[in-house]
Amino acid sequence: MKEAGMSLIVKRITKITVSLIFLYGVYIVLHGHITPGGGFAGGVIIALSFIHLVLAFGKEAALKRLNETAVSAIESLGGLLFWGIALLGLLGGVFFLNILPKGRIFHLFSSGTIVLCNIAIFLKVGAGLFAIFIALAAMRMPAEKKEGKK
Amino acid sequence: MIELHIVLVLMIIGAVVATEINDLLSSVIALGAVGFGLTLEFLLLRAPDLAITQLVVEILSVIILIRATIGTKICCDPIKTRAAYFVFAALFTGAFLAFSYRALAQLPAFGSPIMKMGAQYIQxxxxxxxAxxxxxxxxxxxxxxxxxxEATILxxxxxGVLAVLRLAGRNK
Known part of the structure; x- marks a missing residue:
C-alpha cells in the first residue's frame, strides 16, 4: 500500500512553505487598497496554498482541513457579502455607494468599503477556484484506480 | 520599447509551439511560457496589479492543466495537411492584413488614451x-x-464545473 501524496522531502518542505504562502495571500488581500494586488490575486494565492497541500499530501489530508461543504459555504458567503456591501450603498441613496468613513490615505484602515469588497472577493475567488480544483482532482482518482486494476 | 517586442516575439513562438507540438504536456508548458511572457509585458508596461493577477492565475491554470494531462494516454493524431489548406490560409491572412493595415493606421498612438475618464479618475x-x-x-x-x-460569472x-464533474448521483 503506497502512502498518499508525494515523497518525504516534498512533504517536509510543504509543511514549511504552505503557511508562508497562505500568509502572503492574506497580506495581498488586506493591503489591496494600498499596494498592488487585491481580492482576486490574494484569493488565487490562498487557493494555491490549499492546492499545494492537495498535491503534496493527497486529497484526503487537505479535505480534512477544509471539506467540500465548507468550500461551498465560504464561496456563497463571499458572494452574499459582496451583494450586502452593494446594498449597503443604498442606505446612502445609490447602489455601491462608499458610505463608510474614508480614513487617512496610505493607512491600513482607510478607503471605506473597498477593504470589505476585497475580503468578499477573496473569499469567493479562493473558495471557488479551490472547489474547481477539488472537482477535477476528485474526478481523476476513481479513473486512475480503474486503470490500475486493468 | 525594444524589450516589449522581444518578449512579444518569444510569446508568438511559444504559441506556435503550443499548437504545433504533438506531446500534450509540452504543449501545456509552452502555453505557460506564453502566460509568463504576458506577465513580463505587464511589468514592463508598469502595471503591477495586472502582473500579479496574471502570474497567479497562470500558475493555477498550468497546475490544473498539467494535473489533467499528466499520465494520460490522450494523443492527438497528426493532422494531414494539404497544399490547398496553405493556399486558403495565405489568402485569408493576406486579406486580413490588407484591411487591418488601413484600420490600425486610424487608431491613436500606443499609450495615448482617447478617453477623458481616466484622467478624471487619476485626479x-x-x-x-x-485608497x-x-x-x-x-x-x-x-x-x-x-x-x-465578474463575480457572478465566476x-x-x-x-457549472461542480455540476458537470460531481461524483454524487453518477452511475457506476
Missing amino acids: EAAAKTG ANIVSSVILDFRAYDTLG FTSVI
Missing part, C-alpha cells in the same frame, strides 16, 4: 475613496458594478 480617486491604489479604487468603487458582474462557472 480624484485618492480624495474621493481614500492609495487607484486600480483598486476603480474596480471596487467607481466601477464596482462591473466587478459584481460563481456561475464554479456551479
Whole structure:
C-alpha cells in the first residue's frame, strides 16, 4: 500500500512553505487598497496554498482541513457579502455607494468599503477556484484506480 | 520599447509551439511560457496589479492543466495537411492584413488614451475613496458594478464545473 501524496522531502518542505504562502495571500488581500494586488490575486494565492497541500499530501489530508461543504459555504458567503456591501450603498441613496468613513490615505484602515469588497472577493475567488480544483482532482482518482486494476 | 517586442516575439513562438507540438504536456508548458511572457509585458508596461493577477492565475491554470494531462494516454493524431489548406490560409491572412493595415493606421498612438475618464479618475480617486491604489479604487468603487458582474460569472462557472464533474448521483 503506497502512502498518499508525494515523497518525504516534498512533504517536509510543504509543511514549511504552505503557511508562508497562505500568509502572503492574506497580506495581498488586506493591503489591496494600498499596494498592488487585491481580492482576486490574494484569493488565487490562498487557493494555491490549499492546492499545494492537495498535491503534496493527497486529497484526503487537505479535505480534512477544509471539506467540500465548507468550500461551498465560504464561496456563497463571499458572494452574499459582496451583494450586502452593494446594498449597503443604498442606505446612502445609490447602489455601491462608499458610505463608510474614508480614513487617512496610505493607512491600513482607510478607503471605506473597498477593504470589505476585497475580503468578499477573496473569499469567493479562493473558495471557488479551490472547489474547481477539488472537482477535477476528485474526478481523476476513481479513473486512475480503474486503470490500475486493468 | 525594444524589450516589449522581444518578449512579444518569444510569446508568438511559444504559441506556435503550443499548437504545433504533438506531446500534450509540452504543449501545456509552452502555453505557460506564453502566460509568463504576458506577465513580463505587464511589468514592463508598469502595471503591477495586472502582473500579479496574471502570474497567479497562470500558475493555477498550468497546475490544473498539467494535473489533467499528466499520465494520460490522450494523443492527438497528426493532422494531414494539404497544399490547398496553405493556399486558403495565405489568402485569408493576406486579406486580413490588407484591411487591418488601413484600420490600425486610424487608431491613436500606443499609450495615448482617447478617453477623458481616466484622467478624471487619476485626479480624484485618492480624495474621493481614500485608497492609495487607484486600480483598486476603480474596480471596487467607481466601477464596482462591473466587478459584481465578474463575480457572478465566476460563481456561475464554479456551479457549472461542480455540476458537470460531481461524483454524487453518477452511475457506476
